[in-house]
Amino acid sequence: MRCRVCRDRAAVEVRRHNAAFCREHFVEHVHRQVERTIHEFDMIRPGERLLIGVSGGKDSLALWHILTALGHRADGVYLDLGISDYSDESLELTRSFASERGLSLEVVDIKESYGFTIPEAASRTHRTACSACGLSKRYALNEAAVRGGYDVLVMGHNLDDEAATLMSNVLNWNVGYLGRQRPVLPAKPGFVKKIKPLLRVAERETAAYAVLQGIDYEVAECPLVAGNSLNRLKEWMVELEHRSPGALSQFVGGFVRDGSALFEEESNVDLHACQRCGRPTTGEVCAFCRLQLRATEAR
Amino acid sequence: MKVILRHPRREVEVEGPLTVGTLLDRLDIVPESVLVIRGDELVTKDIRLSDEDTVEVRPVISGG
Numbered sequence: 001m002r003c004r005v006c007r008d009r010a011a012v013e014v015r016r017h018n019a020a021f022c023r024e025h026f027v028e029h030v031h032r033q034v035e036r037t038i039h040e041f042d043m044i045r046p047g048e049r050l051l052i053g054v055s056g057g058k059d060s061l062a063l064w065h066i067l068t069a070l071g072h073r074a075d076g077v078y079l080d081l082g083i084s085d086y087s088d089e090s091l092e093l094t095r096s097f098a099s100e101r102g103l104s105l106e107v108v109d110i111k112e113s114y115g116f117t118i119p120e121a122a123s124r125t126h127r128t129a130c131s132a133c134g135l136s137k138r139y140a141l142n143e144a145a146v147r148g149g150y151d152v153l154v155m156g157h158n159l160d161d162e163a164a165t166l167m168s169n170v171l172n173w174n175v176g177y178l179g180r181q182r183p184v185l186p187a188k189p190g191f192v193k194k195i196k197p198l199l200r201v202a203e204r205e206t207a208a209y210a211v212l213q214g215i216d217y218e219v220a221e222c223p224l225v226a227g228n229s230l231n232r233l234k235e236w237m238v239e240l241e242h243r244s245p246g247a248l249s250q251f252v253g254g255f256v257r258d259g260s261a262l263f264e265e266e267s268n269v270d271l272h273a274c275q276r277c278g279r280p281t282t283g284e285v286c287a288f289c290r291l292q293l294r295a296t297e298a299r
Numbered sequence: 300m301k302v303i304l305r306h307p308r309r310e311v312e313v314e315g316p317l318t319v320g321t322l323l324d325r326l327d328i329v330p331e332s333v334l335v336i337r338g339d340e341l342v343t344k345d346i347r348l349s350d351e352d353t354v355e356v357r358p359v360i361s362g363g
Contacts, residue, residue, distance in 0.1 A: 001343040011341040015331075020343060057361055130362060160360070207334055207359040208341060221306050225362035234360050238332045 012208045016246035023212045030209050033200040034066050041183045043195040048151035050074035051192075053141045054097075054105070056090030056218040058210040060156035061097050063198055065213055067154065068101065074154055075104040077144045079137055082110060082117025083224060090218045097215065108144055110136060116295035118224065125294040129224035132291060139279075139288040145192040157196045160203035163248040164233040166255055179267025182260055188271075190280040199256070200249065202241075203234070300348055302326070303355040315352065320344035326356065333358055 001010040003022035010020035014029070021029055038044055052067065054060040054076040067074050078094045080087050091107065098105040111117050118136065122129035145153040157165075162181070169177045185194040198206060210217050225231060240247050273279070274286035281287070300315045302322070313322060319335050319342050335342050336355040348354060 001345050010343050013343050058359075059361075202331075203361075204331055204334065204359045207357070211334060211336065211341060211357075219305060219357060221358075222362055228362045231360065231362045235332070238329055238360060242329050242331045 011212060012205070014202075014205065016202075016241070016249055018245075026208065026212060030201055030205060031066060031070060034063075034197050035070055037183065037197050037199050038070075038072075038195075041195070043184055043197060044072060044152060048193075049149065050152045050154055051141075051145045051148060051150040052076050052154040053137070053156070054078050054094050055156070056093040056097075057156075058215070058217045059158050059161075059198060059203070059206045061094070061215050061217050062206045062210045062213070063154065063156045064097070064103065065101075065215060066209070067197070068103070075106070075148070075150070077106045077108060077141060077148075079140050080107060080109040080111075081133060081136070083119060083222060086218075086220065086223055089220070093216055093218055106144060106148070108140055110140060113140070114292055114296075116292065121291060121295040122224065124297075125291060127291065128228075130228045130230070132295075133224070135288055135291055139286075142191055142194075142279075146190070150192055151187070153192050153194045155194060155196050156198055156206075158198040158201050158203045158206050159248055159252060160234055160237060162196070162199060162252045163237050164230050166252060167233050167237065168230060175263050175266040176269065177267075178260065179263035179265070181255075183256060188280065190273075190278075199252065202248065203238075300350050301353040303353070305356070305358055315348050315350040317348060318344065319346050319348060319354075322348060322354070323356070328356060332360055 001013060001020045003010050003025050004019040005025040006022060008022040011023045012026045013020040050072060052060065052064050052074045054064055064074060064076060076098055078091055080091055095105065118129055118133045121132035125132060141153055166181060169181060183196050183199050187193040237248060269282050271280035271282060274281045274289055275284050276289040277286060279286055300313055302311050302313050304311065323330050330344060334357045336357060337352055
């Protein structure tokens with residue numbers, strides 16, 4: 001298999017583009033996809049301060065690398081979720097990545113900041129570990145961005161993540177979530193702007209990018225992820241992509257272009273300040289504070 | 300050849316020579332769900348692997 005650009009031996013095949021690339025031209029291809037996404041959705045404006053949520057995994061570290069290569073200075077924030085050796089190892093990889101490149105990294109220990117670890121939250125509440133983790137990450141990352149005076153929170157969700165989330169939201173007809181599933185969530189009082197520049201980069205491509213760029217990332221899977229329904233959907237969607245290359249980008253791209261506006265009204269809900277933390281919520285006490293109360297109440 | 304698999308990490312012996320595509324087919328692995336790494340290089344499905352090779356089949360799907 002030969003590189004579409006230079007005819008050298010290919011390192012990565014991208015079937016949905018009916019192409020293969022050598023290392024150098026694959027890196028260029030990924031950079032072009034991300035740059036195009038940032039430009040098309042007006043994700044980053046001059047002078048905006050960027051904070052990227054980094055986990056030590058391939059997507060967030062690859063994205064941090066790509067943003068830097070494209071000339072976008074971003075600081076990183078790592079959430080220590082307290083998942084035993086897995087969190088320690090992921091933190092070490094993230095620290096090494098940042099220090100080798102002279103990038104600024106803040107570490108937020110959620111036990112110190114909020115009083116519980118993810119395993120504790122999962123065992124003390126009715127939520128699954130992944131649900132408690134997702135809710136905590138959304139809250140703590142926004143908090144870190146607000147606290148640090150950042151304008152933009154950058155997330156490493158890739159094409160497969162977005163496709164699986166979209167499929168989950170369709171299967172459950174979560175119309176409110178469908179209205180909020182966009183490449184850019186504009187800033188609102190209490191929330192910084194959130195962007196997803198890897199929208200056009202498949203999961204396999206972020207992994208290939210990381211390997212080809214010599215990025216040492218956490219290859220092990222989170223020990224709490226077993227049975228995660230979104231992961232099952234991702235496995236199913238990879239099978240779909242294998243049988244029908246381009247299916248995921250059509251699904252997500254079509255939704256972003258034509259579908260999400262149909263649900264916009266559903267996402268316009270009345271928000272007011274959480275009685276506990278002051279962040280916007282639809283109820284009296286926000287979902288994160290309810291989780292925190294249950295996870296930290298006296299045993 | 301020696302094939303390193305993940306989640307959990309384990310090693311299996313597969314008789315070569317054969318292509319990356321055939322190897323994945325034999326292991327019943329969807330090609331879009333993994334990278335195949337030989338040494339420090341990524342190899343595409345048409346590459347022929349020999350009995351002396353060590354390859355890692357690295358899953359790319361992760362939660363989070």
